Amino acid sequence: MSKVLIIGAGGVGSVAVHKCAQVPEVFTEIHLASRTKSKCDAIAKSVRERTGVDVATYAVDADNVAETVKLINAVKPDLLVNLALPYQDLPLMDACLETGVNYLDTANYEPPEEAKFEYKWQWAYQERFKEAGLMALLGSGFDPGVTNVFAAHAMKHHFDEIHVLDIIDCNAGDHGQAFATNFNPEINIREITQRGRYWERGEWVETDPLSWSMDYDFPEGIGHKKCYLMYHEELESLVMHIKGLKRARFWMTFGDQYLTHLRVLEGIGMTSIEPVEYNGQKIQPLKFLKAVLPEPGSLGPLTKGRTCIGNVMQGVKDCKEKKLYVYNICSHEAAYEEVGSQAISYTTGVPAMIGAMMMLTGKWKGEGVFHMEQFDPDPFMAALNKHGLPWQEVEL
Template sequence: MSKVLIIGAGGVGSVAVHKCAQIPEIFTEIHLASRTKAKCDAIAESVKTRTGITVPTYQVDADNVPETVELIKKIKPDLLVNLALPYQDLTLMDACLETGVNYMDTANYEPLDEAKFEYKWQWAYQERFKEAGLMALLGSGFDPGVTNVFAAHAMKHHFDEIHELDIIDCNAGDHGQAFATNFNPEINIREITQRGRYWERGEWVETDPLAWSMDYDFPEDIGEKKCYLMYHEELESLALHIKGLKRARFWMTFSEKYLTHLKVLENIGMTSIEPIEYNGQMIQPIKFLTAVLPEPGSLGPLTKGRTCIGNVMKGIKNGKEKKLYVYNICSHEAAYKEVGSQAISYTTGVPAMIGAMMMLTGKWTGKGVFNMEQLDPDPFMEALNKHGLPWKEVEL
């Protein structure tokens, strides 16, 4: 018997609940909570229709620790899965410590007033979780998440040392909208408009936002796409945990149309997180922009094409140089047909379910705060093939 409480009813939350419901022998009870209960109810209804599983739903303010504690005490879950916004990571970790419940999320904490993706705030919980005998698993999405596991898999089975790592994220899908983001617009835009950063010989090197690009030829007829260097949080933990790493970078594809819209919005101040006064109220322009952009969940039936996310790794095995590409390709249409969401939500929601499964089945155990690459990659890699995100590896 295992009971999971999922907090967050966006696209990723929806996929995770659907996928958990497909494995009732592991997820015997699934509870779903969010600030907006109506969103939870819509997901629960879809799950009931597709699987026959009943998902109880609740309203909760994840910023409010006492309120969250009350809900946890009522449900008594074995695991809390945080699929809310990164701003809520610390309050939910506090609630887990107070109630003695294991914790998992898909994205690292970010303060509201600064676009700063760092693990330091969550790593600071290491001793408290250890002393409480609890486990906190950080970043069980795709990137971060699967990309970390790909690196751990390569380290375990293919390399003695990995010297160079390029994580390359391509969304070759099209939703037909003038401008829209495939996950929470606020988080997405904050991520893209901050300065780029990569790991080089023991230190971080900064670049201007989207100043570096390269063309990469993606497999299986996706073809050549322009990729831009960005900072992404998994680089921070991989630089610590992957043996011999001399350089680590993260790349993402964007269309010219997307970047043109983004540049205009940035130039007129719409992407700013600095509050301005409007009608006697202080508002962040980016929050207003988020309100007028298409809801990411609405893009599911509109999006056609595929994603391709993977790691290109160069290193040494038995004294010889080796280069390996491990990747997944996911179809937007197939994801929508299965769970009613596009592939961006699917590629994050499935690993969230798998991370939860690893913890609930005891495949991954520990006391303290863990990043994905610190745990055995084999059962996770096996589960990816089984539950909708099959991977391939090619020597280059």
């Protein structure tokens, strides 16, 4: 008997709840909470119609530790799955410590007043979780998440050392909108407009935002796409845990139309998180922009095409050079047909469910704060194939 409490009723939360309901032998009770209970109720209705499984729903302010503690004590879950915004990571970790509940999230904490993607705030919880005998699993999405597991899989089965790692994220889908983001616009735009950063020979090297690019020929007919170097949080833990890394980078594809809109919005200050005064009120331009952009959840029925996310890794095995590409391709249309969400939400929500399953079944266990690559990749890789994100690997 395993009881899970999921916080967050956006696209990723919706996918995770639908996928948990497909594995009733693990998730015997599913509880869903969000600031807006009506969003939880809509997800619960969809899950009941698709699977026949009932989901209990609640309203909670995830920034309010006391309120979350009260909910946890009422539900008494075995695991709290945080699929809210990254701003809420620390309050939810505090609530888990206070109530003695294990914790999982998909994105690292980010302070609301500064676009700063790093794990130092959550790593500071290591001793407290360890002393409490609790486990916190960080970044159980796709990137971070599956990309970390791909690296661990490659280390276990293909390399003695990985010297070069390139994580390449391609969304080859089209939603027909002039400008929209596939997940929370506020987080998405903060991520894209920050300075780039990569790991080279023991130190971090910074670049101007989106100033480095390369063309990559993606498999299975997706073809050539332009990819831009960005900083992504999984690099921070991978350089600590993957043996022999000399260079690690993260790349993401963007279309020309998207980048043109982004540059214009940035140029006129609409992507800023510095408050401005308007009609006697202080507002963040980016928060206003989020309010006028299409809701990511509305893109599900509109988006056609596929995503392709994977790791290109070079290293040595038995003193011989080797290059390996491990990747997943996910169809936007197939994801929408199965769970009512596009592939961006699907590729994050499915790994959140699988990470929760690893913890609840005891396949992954420990005391303290952990990253995905610190555990045996085999059961997670097998679950990806079984639950909708099949992977391929090819020697290059």
